[in-house]
Amino acid sequence: MKTSHLLACAGIAVLFGAIGAWVGVNKKEPAPPVTTTIRPEQAAAGSAVVDALLARTMPDAQGTQQPLAQWKGRPLLVNFWATWCAPCVKEMPELSALQASGKYKDLQVIGIGIDSPTNIAEFTKKFQIAYPLYVDGVAGTELSRQFGNAQGGLPFTVLIGADGQVKKTYLGLLKFDQLRQDLAAL
DSSP states (O other): OOHHHHHHHHHHHHHHHHHHHHHHHHOOOOOOOEEEEOOHHHHHHHHHHHHHHHTOEEEBTTSOEEEGGGGTTSOEEEEEEOTTOHHHHHHHHHHHHHHHHOOSTTOEEEEEEOSOHHHHHHHHHHSOOSSOEEEOTTHHHHHHHHTTOTTOOSSEEEEEOTTSOEEEEEESSOOHHHHHHHHHTO
């Protein structure tokens, strides 16, 4: 190999190494999950959204229409998710374990899928989820916005007390230690 080719290859290697180092130094960490505590002045608006949620009927993963009013009077953990959302799928086993544990009196976890009925039906054939999953499609994004999810990001979870009041919202992958503390405070 000629010396000029060798020098050109070495120069290119140094250039790519410098670019890699620059990217590594300037790489941004993913945004941490956002947890919001509801202020008293927001509670009335949150209550109206909860009432609207519980007045709805949604198909479950098998396509059977289910009235959400069946959960009225119970503490709820409403998780907005989608099959294509990796953090959503990642937190589902722990949400299932939370539901199955029975540790939190009368707590009901429900999932509202912002996805197609077909995708959610296929998902439930592959994964065992211990809580009901409902299909709301893109309308679920608007519903999550009514609960304060201005960005429309997923996963988005809402903690609702047995009194029908929104207690807290969580945007992004749940921190289950914090969630357990919030549930214990209900």
